[in-house]
Amino acid sequence: TNATVAVTISGAAVDYNSVQTTNGFYRSADHTVVFSQDTDPALAMLVPGASGVGSFTFLTLPLNAFTSAPAITFTISVSGTRVGQANVPEQINASATKTAKVGTSVILSASSLHTSGPLSTSGPIPPRVGQTTTYTIVWDTFDEGSAIAGATVSATLPSYISYTGLTTGTGSFSYDAGSHTVTWNIGDIAQGASAQGAFQVSLTPSTSQKNSAPPLTSTASFSGYDRFAGVQVSATADPVTTETKGDPGYVSSFRNVQ
Incomplete structure (x- = not known):
């Protein structure tokens, strides 16, 4: 009682x-x-x-x-x-x-650049049918909590996008041509730390893509292991397109294939 x-x-x-x-x-x-x-x-x-x-x-x-x-x-x-x-x-x-x-959480962001960024690019902006334009894809991660082990970010490339092999930033990049998958191998991320990696892709638009802003990647996915909580950590970032909003002087007309 x-x-x-x-x-x-x-x-x-x-x-x-x-x-x-x-x-x-x-x-x-x-x-x-x-x-x-x-x-x-x-x-x-x-x-x-x-x-x-x-x-x-x-x-x-x-x-x-x-x-x-x-x-x-x-x-x-x-x-x-x-x-x-x-x-x-x-x-x-x-x-x-x-x-x-209490497990950690990760913030993942993705952006595309052409006139700025850590890698040199070439080609016309706006992109033009039959002409090759290269873009820099930048991935940023921020670990809000405890340390993370074995961190990776990956995304697939559309069939009309080519991986040039130019990369920079923390860790290393790999590319699986069979699955068109780019993987950023970050490794360990310290508590409260951030990491950035960038790679280059090229686009040669076809007539079917005229007046559109073609995607350059699929959704980017983060995966890692929270050492403290003993659980997997995941995060995603939206696909990036030819809309290079981070470039100085960018205007909306730069995104659509001409």
């Missing part, structure tokens, strides 16, 4: 102002969510084998607010009264502790 379950939340990652519960009471003074007969009448009397669910939610603080890999600890205590064999009330207590690691 009179069962009480108390869950104390601790850890620098928790936004304590965001804690909410539907069938419990959040005691903000000591960051504890309490489930009792006051919040759930079913806890007034539990028969053998009885079960139930108590729920609460909270938000974590932004990952850039931490100087070390964040974890959240839940200290759970259960208490109640039972009647023993001699009809004497006995106090029952039990406790457990669980720790959850």
